[in-house]
Amino acid sequence: MLYLSQLQGAPVEDSHGVRIGKISDLLMFRDDSSSRCVFLIEGQDDASWYAPADRVIWRDHTLHLPLAVAQLTSAAHPPSAPQVALAGEVLDKQVIDLARKKPVRVNDVCFSDDWHVLGVDNSPLGLMRRLAPPWLLGTRKQHTPASFIPWERIELLGAPQEEKQEETLPVALSAQGATTTPQLVRPTSGQLAELHPADIADIVHQLTPGQGARLIEGLDNEIAADAFEEIDTARQAQILERLSSERAAAILEAMGPDEAADLLAKLPDERAQELLRLMTPEESEDVQDLLEYEENSAGGLMTTDYVTLNATRTVTEALEAVRANIQDDIRIAYIYCVPDETQDENTLLGVVSLWDLLAASPGQQLHELMETDVVAVRTDTEPRTVAEVMAKYNLLAVPVISATGILEGVVTVDDALDVLLPNTRRRKPRRMY
Numbered sequence: 556m557l558y559l560s561q562l563q564g565a566p567v568e569d570s571h572g573v574r575i576g577k578i579s580d581l582l583m584f585r586d587d588s589s590s591r592c593v594f595l596i597e598g599q600d601d602a603s604w605y606a607p608a609d610r611v612i613w614r615d616h617t618l619h620l621p622l623a624v625a626q627l628t629s630a631a632h633p634p635s636a637p638q639v640a641l642a643g644e645v646l647d648k649q650v651i652d653l654a655r656k657k658p659v660r661v662n663d664v665c666f667s668d669d670w671h672v673l674g675v676d677n678s679p680l681g682l683m684r685r686l687a688p689p690w691l692l693g694t695r696k697q698h699t700p701a702s703f704i705p706w707e708r709i710e711l712l713g714a715p716q717e718e719k720q721e722e723t724l725p726v727a728l729s730a731q732g733a734t735t736t737p738q739l740v741r742p743t744s745g746q747l748a749e750l751h752p753a754d755i756a757d758i759v760h761q762l763t764p765g766q767g768a769r770l771i772e773g774l775d776n777e778i779a780a781d782a783f784e785e786i787d788t789a790r791q792a793q794i795l796e797r798l799s800s801e802r803a804a805a806i807l808e809a810m811g812p813d814e815a816a817d818l819l820a821k822l823p824d825e826r827a828q829e830l831l832r833l834m835t836p837e838e839s840e841d842v843q844d845l846l847e848y849e850e851n852s853a854g855g856l857m858t859t860d861y862v863t864l865n866a867t868r869t870v871t872e873a874l875e876a877v878r879a880n881i882q883d884d885i886r887i888a889y890i891y892c893v894p895d896e897t898q899d900e901n902t903l904l905g906v907v908s909l910w911d912l913l914a915a916s917p918g919q920q921l922h923e924l925m926e927t928d929v930v931a932v933r934t935d936t937e938p939r940t941v942a943e944v945m946a947k948y949n950l951l952a953v954p955v956i957s958a959t960g961i962l963e964g965v966v967t968v969d970d971a972l973d974v975l976l977p978n979t980r981r982r983k984p985r986r987m988y
Contacts, residue, residue: 556673557613559664560685563642567596567606567618575624579603580642581664583672592670594618595630595640603630608670639711641672649766650675651710653746656754658761665703675709678702710747748778756785764790768797771806780809783818792821795830804833812838813858813970816845845964853941854934856974857955857964860885866892866904866922870915877909888951891962892925903929903954903962931956934963942971 565578576598582605584591592608596618604627612619620627639645641664649658662681665673676684681702747755747770755774759767759782767786771779771794783791783806795803795818807815807830819827819842831839841859848854862876862885873890880887889908893901905925915924931954932941945953945968952965 557666557668557670558676558681558684559641559646559666560681561616562613562618563646565616565618567594567620569620569624570622575620576603578618580640581608582638582640584638592641592666592672596627598624604628605630645675645711648711649762650704651747651758651770652704653708653710653750656750656757658758658766659702659704672706674703674705676703748774752778752781753785755782759786759794760790764793765797768794772798772802776805776809779806784810784814788817788821791818795822796826800829800833804830807842808834808838811858811860812841812845813856813860813964815842816855817850820846820850848934851938852934853932853936853938853955853966854963856938856941856970857934857966858970859964860887861889861891861952861954861965862887863891863893863896863901863962864921865894865896866920866925868896868921869917870912870919870921870924871917873907873912873921877912889965890921891954891965892921893962900961902960903931903956905929906954929954932966933958938971938974941966942974945971 559581562578562581566574567576567578569575576596578594579597580595582593582595584593594606594608594611596604596606598604604624606618606620606627610621612621645661645664647661649660651657652659659675659677661675661677662679663676663684665676667673750758755770755778759770762770767790771782774782783794786794795806798806807818810818815838819830822830831843834842845855845857845859848857860880862880864873864876868876876890877887887909889906890912891903892905892907893903895901905922905927906929907921907925911924930944930948930950932944934955934957936955941953944950945966950968952967953971954962955964955966957963
């Protein structure tokens with residue numbers, strides 16, 4: 556096994572045995588067929604070249620080139636293929652161990668004899684290998700480290716470009732090692748996106764706000780929104796401040812309106828209004844309506860993601876409405892029956908559970924099934940009272956009505972549970988309904 560610490564700074568000789576420079580870095584490229592490494596060689600007078608790893612020989616702690624300098628590609632003309640600089644962007648940086656769902660520091664990078672990147676070493680031995688003289692380590696320097704993490708199990712955290720220098724910003728890396736251009740093109744979600752949103756949130760909480768922002772930036776809007784809803788509100792605000800306004804607005808649109816309203820309430824008014832203007836009018840209006848309620852009330856806790864239908868609708872029509880909302884990522888447990896579903900303001904006539912719909916005949920109308928003795932709370936009801944009402948009546952959601960009986964929204968069981976949890980454990984469980 557070879558290590559980046561052994562290679563970096565090692566002398567390079569051309570085909571005539573003349574020293575032309577030293578190894579500056581190894582770049583990992585990916586084309587359509589396979590991943591490959593290329594040496595970046597630093598010469599004199601600021602000259603530098605690329606040398607493909609399959610064209611070099613490593614012998615006696617020296618890199619031998621079977622070709623002349625004139626045959627090397629100048630580093631002044633970098634290739635357009637996606638690449639990652641292993642010394643510059645991986646060594647001494649953090650990566651995410653996807654199996655353990657935590658960030659770890661890279662003390663060394665491991666290669667096979669044919670120059671494929673095997674993984675990273677985050678053990679103390681990896682650090683000693685770079686600092687201690689070879690005679691002190693003996694044969695141990697060649698052994699596979701105890702904390703070896705296979706390359707396909709990591710998500711790379713690269714160096715910042717336009718952020719504060721003290722923060723290390725994630726650059727998305729696929730399992731095969733290909734990166735996308737940071738800051739310019741948002742990376743395609745890879746293995747990280749396959750984790751549960753709560754696991755992504757756990758990782759974000761272990762990173763700085765700047766790192767968390769770049770990690771979120773590497774996910775598509777829907778996955779970013781799901782993960783965002785699992786992050787505590789204070790950290791959400793810190794991350795949102797570090798995203799571009801357009802990206803932040805897109806993520807807010809993908810979030811539930813109640814979650815988006817809670818987050819915007821934590822931002823400075825100027826920033827919140829800017830993001831609201833960038834959201835679609837429909838989404839922005841829902842969020843602004845929720846922002847009018849006191850945070851410590853049922854109105855501040857509720858969401859406007861619910862389904863209202865005329866009481867004369869059939870079971871078949873109601874199930875179609877449920878399917879349509881599920882496609883929009885709205886999970887519902889109840890249908891709320893109203894006099895006129897086309898109106899923005901409606902009194903609540905009754906409630907039909909999803910379970911009753913599934914058991915009913917397709918042609919039955921909702922007024923035949925609905926529960927008219929509806930348990931509801933007022934918009935100014937305290938959140939803990941809302942949670943107690945839901946627990947008492949075993950409700951998955953409770954409607955919220957105004958003083959005049961107008962249906963304003965619903966509080967779902969996940970938000971009620973969040974009220975009952977102590978502050979140290981409030982991490983917004985994934986929405987079920």
